[in-house]
Amino acid sequence: MAVRVDLNISLDGFATTTDQTPENPFGEDWGRLTAAYVGTRTFQARVFGKTSGEGTTGVDEKYAAAYFEGIGAEIMGAGMFGLHTFPDDPEWQGWWGDEPPFHCPVFVLTHRERPSIDFANGTSFHFISATPQEALDRALEAAGDQDVRVGGGATVARDFLAAGLVDRLHVAITPILTGDGIRLWDDLRGLETGYEVSSETAESGVVHLTFAR
Amino acid sequence: MAVRVDLNISLDGFATTTDQTPENPFGEDWGRLTAAYVGTRTFQARVFGKTSGEGTTGVDEKYAAAYFEGIGAEIMGAGMFGLHTFPDDPEWQGWWGDEPPFHCPVFVLTHRERPSIDFANGTSFHFISATPQEALDRALEAAGDQDVRVGGGATVARDFLAAGLVDRLHVAITPILTGDGIRLWDDLRGLETGYEVSSETAESGVVHLTFAR
Numbered sequence: 552m553a554v555r556v557d558l559n560i561s562l563d564g565f566a567t568t569t570d571q572t573p574e575n576p577f578g579e580d581w582g583r584l585t586a587a588y589v590g591t592r593t594f595q596a597r598v599f600g601k602t603s604g605e606g607t608t609g610v611d612e613k614y615a616a617a618y619f620e621g622i623g624a625e626i627m628g629a630g631m632f633g634l635h636t637f638p639d640d641p642e643w644q645g646w647w648g649d650e651p652p653f654h655c656p657v658f659v660l661t662h663r664e665r666p667s668i669d670f671a672n673g674t675s676f677h678f679i680s681a682t683p684q685e686a687l688d689r690a691l692e693a694a695g696d697q698d699v700r701v702g703g704g705a706t707v708a709r710d711f712l713a714a715g716l717v718d719r720l721h722v723a724i725t726p727i728l729t730g731d732g733i734r735l736w737d738d739l740r741g742l743e744t745g746y747e748v749s750s751e752t753a754e755s756g757v758v759h760l761t762f763a764r
Numbered sequence: 765m766a767v768r769v770d771l772n773i774s775l776d777g778f779a780t781t782t783d784q785t786p787e788n789p790f791g792e793d794w795g796r797l798t799a800a801y802v803g804t805r806t807f808q809a810r811v812f813g814k815t816s817g818e819g820t821t822g823v824d825e826k827y828a829a830a831y832f833e834g835i836g837a838e839i840m841g842a843g844m845f846g847l848h849t850f851p852d853d854p855e856w857q858g859w860w861g862d863e864p865p866f867h868c869p870v871f872v873l874t875h876r877e878r879p880s881i882d883f884a885n886g887t888s889f890h891f892i893s894a895t896p897q898e899a900l901d902r903a904l905e906a907a908g909d910q911d912v913r914v915g916g917g918a919t920v921a922r923d924f925l926a927a928g929l930v931d932r933l934h935v936a937i938t939p940i941l942t943g944d945g946i947r948l949w950d951d952l953r954g955l956e957t958g959y960e961v962s963s964e965t966a967e968s969g970v971v972h973l974t975f976a977r
Contacts, residue, residue: 756962758973
């Protein structure tokens with residue numbers, strides 16, 4: 552029953568990108584930041600439904616496969632669910648269509664009440680107003696003997712890290728400089744204390760760093 | 765005749781530290797940031813004069829040995845030489861005592877004129893007021909067919925990177941979060957364009973990243 556965070560960041564530490572435009576609502580940087588992860592066999596199968604073996608199978612794939620293993624509940628911020636982008640749409644059900652790739656209860660942190668949403672694939676979204684510790688208690692209960700992921704966004708992940716609630720942090724550092732956005736590492740001086748830190752380089756050039764306790 | 769930069773940075777991107785006190789003028793973070801590099805056999809021999817084989821011999825040592833190879837001239841900022849700390853001491857000769865570990869001409873960027881200093885071991889310091897390109901022209905001429913290092917500090921290195929003057933950037937990323945200081949990567953969005961980026965993990969946990977063109 553560990554609490555886990557996995558994020559993609561740029562070499563200059565940004566977990567979000569800022570080059571979105573009306574014509575290109577995700578921007579180009581997000582694609583560059585996550586290309587190695589999106590390219591893995593696990594991501595291609597789990598998120599895009601490609602079951603005929605497309606995708607890379609190296610070090611990036613090892614982390615992508617681990618990403619989805621053993622998660623019994625997830626916590627995410629309102630922004631990651633899309634509530635900041637579509638604040639007044641009561642029909643909004645997240646970015647992921649009819650098959651959200653979570654397959655477990657997801658607790659969305661928001662101060663505005665919304666009814667829960669249940670999908671046939673086991674994903675459900677529950678909207679709660681809670682501190683990190685309170686949200687974690689709810690998620691741990693829902694996860695049973697499995698792990699809880701704090702999925703993001705970056706600010707939510709940082710809040711849980713700063714509160715000392717995270718047992719395993721994995722960051723995939725893509726060697727590009729995006730120059731602006733939300734910095735994962737802000738105000739986390741000394742975070743490494745109490746963790747074992749290890750790193751591994753992927754064929755793609757991505758550096759995988761793990762803080763574990 | 766390549767132009768090279770080598771720096772130690774923290775995981776949160778800081779190339780300088782801020783925990784100096786009158787009692788501990790280097791602070792503790794600088795020691796943590798550079799521990800793996802200082803521990804190498806090359807550093808122990810070259811900087812501390814230990815010639816009986818003390819020091820590590822793994823991946824960190826490989827980069828430390830390369831650091832000193834083939835450099836014919838160096839450029840550094842006034843702060844790295846110590847002119848900001850001792851601005852009014854005409855006798856100041858840098859931090860390195862009678863055996864500065866450069867063994868080549870060093871061009872110190874400063875707007876205040878000072879006479880050159882020559883050491884018996886081949887190190888000489890020349891104080892010049894120049895743009896990055898002008899300083900580089902001076903250093904390249906002095907280096908003959910060898911490389912020029914832009915030694916630092918962080919702001920000077922960033923100026924040369926931003927001006928597109930650096931052929932090979934090596935950063936040793938120590939997996940600690942120091943939280944404050946000068947960020948190497950500020951205002952360098954897209955730097956990776958035009959470079960081959962590679963990375964390697966050392967036994968110490970330090971990640972060595974190289975931008976080469």
